[in-house]
Amino acid sequence: MNKFSPGQISEFQTRLVDWFQKNKRKLPWREKPNWYKTYLSEIMLQQTTVEQGLPYFKKFIDNFPTIIDLANSEEQRILYLWSGLGYYARARNMHKAAKKIRDEFAAEFPRDYKDALSIPGIGPYTAAAILSIAFNKTHAVVDGNVSRVISRIFAISKDIRLSSTQKQITEKAKLLLDPENPGLFNEAMMELGALICTPLKPDCNNCPVNLQCRAQAKNLVNEIPYKSPAKAKKKKFNLVFILRFNNKICLAKRPDTGLLAGMWEFPVKELNAKQFESFGENNLDQNFGIINTGPTVQSPKYRHQYSHIDLTYQAVITDLRDSVVQLSDYYEYKWLNFAELFDYPIHNAHKKILEWLKSLVSG
DNA sequence: AAGGCGGGGCA
DNA sequence: TGCCCAGCCTT
Numbered sequence: 001m002n003k004f005s006p007g008q009i010s011e012f013q014t015r016l017v018d019w020f021q022k023n024k025r026k027l028p029w030r031e032k033p034n035w036y037k038t039y040l041s042e043i044m045l046q047q048t049t050v051e052q053g054l055p056y057f058k059k060f061i062d063n064f065p066t067i068i069d070l071a072n073s074e075e076q077r078i079l080y081l082w083s084g085l086g087y088y089a090r091a092r093n094m095h096k097a098a099k100k101i102r103d104e105f106a107a108e109f110p111r112d113y114k115d116a117l118s119i120p121g122i123g124p125y126t127a128a129a130i131l132s133i134a135f136n137k138t139h140a141v142v143d144g145n146v147s148r149v150i151s152r153i154f155a156i157s158k159d160i161r162l163s164s165t166q167k168q169i170t171e172k173a174k175l176l177l178d179p180e181n182p183g184l185f186n187e188a189m190m191e192l193g194a195l196i197c198t199p200l201k202p203d204c205n206n207c208p209v210n211l212q213c214r215a216q217a218k219n220l221v222n223e224i225p226y227k228s229p230a231k232a233k234k235k236k237f238n239l240v241f242i243l244r245f246n247n248k249i250c251l252a253k254r255p256d257t258g259l260l261a262g263m264w265e266f267p268v269k270e271l272n273a274k275q276f277e278s279f280g281e282n283n284l285d286q287n288f289g290i291i292n293t294g295p296t297v298q299s300p301k302y303r304h305q306y307s308h309i310d311l312t313y314q315a316v317i318t319d320l321r322d323s324v325v326q327l328s329d330y331y332e333y334k335w336l337n338f339a340e341l342f343d344y345p346i347h348n349a350h351k352k353i354l355e356w357l358k359s360l361v362s363g
Numbered sequence: 364a365a366g367g368c369g370g371g372g373c374a
Numbered sequence: 375t376g377c378c379c380a381g382c383c384t385t
Contacts, residue, residue, distance in 0.1 A: 047380045052371065086369030089383075123382045144380050163364070199379070200373090230377075231366095259368070303375085306369055310376090348370065366385080373378080 004175065004212075012212055013178040013185060019208035020188030023195065025050070028057055035109045035134035036067050042129050043094050043121060047087055050194070056085050067107055071098035079262055079345035086348070088263060093121030111135055133183040140173035141186040142166070145193025150176075151225040152197060155214035160225040233305065237276035238313035239269045240299075240353060245320040248335035251344060255331070259306070264344040266315065266353060267330065276312065299356050304349040315353045 004012070024030070027050065029041040040060055044053040059081050064070040070078075075095050082091035097119045101107060109130060110116050116127035128139035142150075150169045151160055153176075158165045178185040196203045202221055204210050215224045243250040243266075252267050254260050271279065299315035323335065336344075338361065341354060 046382075047369075049371075049379080084370080086371090087381090089368065090381095093382080121382070125381055147380095227378090233376090261368090304370085305377090306367095307380085308367065364385100367383085368381105371379090374376090 008212060009176060012176060012209055013181075015208040015212075016188045016192065017178065017181060017184050020184065020191055024187070024191055025195075028054070028061070033134070035130060037061070038130050038134040039067075039109060042126050043090055044085070046090060046126070048085065053085070056082065067098050067101055070095070071102040075262070076345065080343075083263065083345040084348050084351065088261060088347075090121055092262065096120040097122065109134065111137065113137075113139060129186065132186045136181070136183045138177065138179050138182045140170070140177040140182075141190065142170050142173050143190060143193075145190045145197070146173060146186075148199065148225055149189055149193045149197045152202075152215035152221060153209065153213050155218055155220060155224060157220065157224050157226055159228045161228050231308075233308055233310040235273070235310045235312070237271045237273055238311060239271055239276065239279055240265075240313055240315040240350070241267045241269070242315055242317040242353070242357065243267060243320055244317065245323045245335065248337060249341060250333055251336050251341060251346075252330035252333035259309075260347045262345075263347040265347060265350045267333070268313075276314075297360075299353060302349065302352055304352075311349065313349065315356070317357075 027041075029037040041053070041057055044057055044060075060070075063077075063081060064073060073095070075092060078091050078095050079088060082088060085091075100119055101109060105115070110119075111131070113127055113131060116122055116131060117124070122130075125141055125143050128141045129143075131137035132139050132141065147160060147166065147169050150156070150172045151165075154172055156165065156168060156172075158168075160166075160169075173189075176185075176189075192207070192209075196207045204213070204216055204221060207213065207216075210216050213221075215221045241250070250267055251264050254263050254265060256262055297317040299317075301312060301314045304311045304313065338357075341357075346354060
């Protein structure tokens with residue numbers, strides 16, 4: 001009852017892979033595949049849906065057709081093309097990775113698992129995915145999709161966040177893996193999780209392995225996987241300054257570590273909830289050391305949810321009497337023409353402000 | 364082992 | 375508005 005027999009494993013593999021070959025999505029990295037396309041797509045699809053990553057994959061393949069092109073690029077160029085996709089450490093690690101592959105692995109992806117793990121941005125999942133999909137090496141992948149599929153197949157109802165549960169799932173993934181077609185099998189597992197065995201309302205009627213699914217048999221599909229509740233996000237409030245002087249606008253670079261590292265933005269002052277509600281009644285000079293020459297223009301309030309922060313923010317357009325501003329939180333900033341603002345890697349919260357600014361200019 | 368790190372989408 | 379999705383890295 002607790003174990004799949006060799007016959008059942010073989011049947012599972014056959015049914016799954018047959019389903020995959022008939023139902024897989026047409027995706028650009030699946031056309032004329034090579035390891036570089038696999039690598040690029042796997043990095044981009046970490047914590048990211050296919051729909052969201054698709055336009056970025058096309059951009060990167062167009063701009064950097066080979067790993068050498070990627071390695072030879074500037075980091076700011078990579079961040080610019082990546083801006084809006086999030087988790088920007090991926091982009092910076094990708095640049096480091098490309099240089100390492102170029103210099104230490106003769107511009108070829110290493111075939112060894114430990115070597116793959118030594119590359120920045122490549123962990124257990126990505127190493128197994130690239131080695132199996134691009135080189136048909138026998139490594140089982142465990143990503144979010146696979147975790148969900150396996151927890152249902154084996155009716156594992158323990159908290160899926162626990163590392164002990166992940167360990168158990170990894171063992172099951174190795175057990176099910178088809179050693180003859182590891183790449184195909186891994187892709188099929190992930191595609192099943194993405195198309196059929198979805199987090200909400202899984203399409204069990206069209207599942208190729210529903211007869212082997214213990215969650216289905218026990219009518220527990222909606223209870224598995226169990227995930228313990230997430231912590232509440234911290235609420236934060238930002239006042240964003242559109243500082244203007246001589247028809248130029250100030251844009252600043254965030255520090256190289258932490259949230260949105262290395263991305264550009266309009267200078268920000270973090271306020272508490274009370275300050276955020278009342279700043280308009282105060283004098284910007286007294287409160288922020290900013291000397292404005294006239295009335296300010298306020299943007300609508302925006303909300304932006306990060307994985308651990310619930311941010312509310314609002315921009316004010318402020319004309320300065322001189323260009324001396326106290327921006328001690330930033331080590332680099334520039335005064336730019338309006339059009340030049342669009343040439344910098346700006347994170348999404350401030351892209352919304354830029355869009356608002358654009359609507360003022362054109363409207 | 365736990366927490367930091369984006370952005371999109373849904374009820 | 376609250377809350378879901380989730381690999382890699384650092385601590």
